[in-house]
Amino acid sequence: MKTVSDIIGASYDTLTRAERQLAETLLDNYPVSGLVSITALAENARVSTPTVVRMVQKLGFSGFPDFQSRLHQELEETISNPISKHDRWAADAPGTHILNRFADAVVANMRDSLAHMSIPDFDRAASELSNRKKPVYLAGGRITHALADYFFTHLQVIRSGVTLISTNRSTWPQYVLNMRPGNILVLFDIRRYEQEMETMAKIAAERGIFIILFTDTWGSPIVKHAKVVFRLNIEVPSAWDSSVMTLVLVEALIEAVQSANWDSTRERMSDLEELFDTTSLFRRPIRREKRGKQQT
Structure with a gap:
């Protein structure tokens, strides 16, 4: 809509x-x-x-x-809060199974979001995030901080200079203090928009920070401070909003950024894998020794 x-x-x-x-x-x-x-x-x-x-x-x-x-x-x-959203959906819920209703809503969200997606905006965001000379900061709200964390986990493997801003309200000014004009701030803010996020975005924009915003169809107040805005459909038959379309876009950006500088990305990934081997972080498959010749 x-x-x-x-x-x-x-x-x-x-x-x-x-x-x-x-x-x-x-x-x-x-x-x-x-x-x-x-x-x-x-x-x-x-x-x-x-x-x-x-x-x-x-x-x-x-x-x-x-x-x-x-x-x-x-x-x-x-x-609207989770209770009112649940009541609104429940009042008009059809007789089909919740799994089918939920899947239909998610597919519709993806179709509509992609139909209104600006390819130039996507490419611009990918280009900015691929520029390794520009530090990247990420932050999300009470729910969306999980999306910021997910994006951060992948970006820090692909490139250096990536920082996840703490969700502690009293600490974000310290991160903004380190930002310089041209640095990138990725924000996630959906309805019941958080005032601290808007304040941070306003101050960052005034300092010349390039802001990329993931929000909903209605648009967070941060829209007026952002250089690139992704407005995504989030409504599903639930008390909670859906993160599926946002995650799809995040993963597409991850691929775009890692492919933009694949040689250096591959080298960085290789170094990380060696570190993982050193720390024995991941479980290795058990290798069976070859059996010797059977004695007669």
């Missing part, structure tokens, strides 16, 4: 000067800025009330109430 911000972005070139001024006001503190009265919105954007009416109709809404109804729906979706 396209968000109002998506619709505004797609229609931006067709808007008049006053309508663009209104659009920028709406996007500045989206979606809250659009939930005030039509008079207040017009005053905040320094445009006339008829300009507000004309623009929302140009965007495809029947009027301002219809426009605000969509914004309220989006806001409700982004702040």
